[in-house]
């Protein structure tokens with residue numbers, strides 16, 4: 568399943584699904600509101616229902632990306648409580664929209680030396696949210712590019728994060744640009760051996776060199792990763808049945824390019 572992030576600013580069906588149809592997306596991701604604001608957009612039951620019906624008709628799975636301000640590792644009680652409220656609302660909006668998952672960034676412990684404390688707090692933050700959420704909507708943690716005190720970016724730090732969360736209902740969304748920026752060699756054959764619960768891949772090239780800790784997506788094969796390395800990453804057998812989507816400047820071109828990449832046969 569290969570798809571794309573789509574903009575839905577002008578209307579879920581009118582703009583979002585129009586783009587999905589145009590580019591041949593088999594899965595889409597969207598923001599349920601302004602990604603740089605705490606509150607997702609207000610629910611509009613009629614528009615939500617029209618969107619759900621149109622997606623069902625197309626058998627098109629939908630993923631909702633949570634706002635960027637959410638930080639599950641924040642030392643500030645205010646930021647943490649706002650983060651939890653925003654994530655809960657996003658899970659609710661995802662349910663309204665018939666989405667299968669919500670993607671949220673792993674977060675940052677902000678102050679050097681706080682990582683262990685922030686990791687230890689995760690189960691009490693995340694599991695109660697998942698308990699209350701629609702069981703049809705899976706929460707996926709996305710490791711970031713590794714800037715500052717990011718809590719999960721490399722494969723090792725991501726495995727630790729998931730172990731700290733300790734909730735089998737929570738999955739992973741890996742982003743190729745982020746892993747590359749965090750310093751990982753995407754083509755390493757044993758790269759994913761220590762990770763479980765990979766539920767989604769964001770396939771993006773990077774504008775910056777490996778290990779840069781910068782999160783600037785580039786069109787596929789136009790950045791510092793390149794298509795051969797992306798293809799080697801996608802050939803990991805554990806990813807054979809994992810859906811993937813692009814968050815690049817050129818959705819239509821990159822969906823077509825990804826569809827041409829040879830994938831392993833599911834075991």
Ligand SMILES: [Zn+2]
Pocket residue numbers: 709742769814
């Ligand atoms: Zn991403």
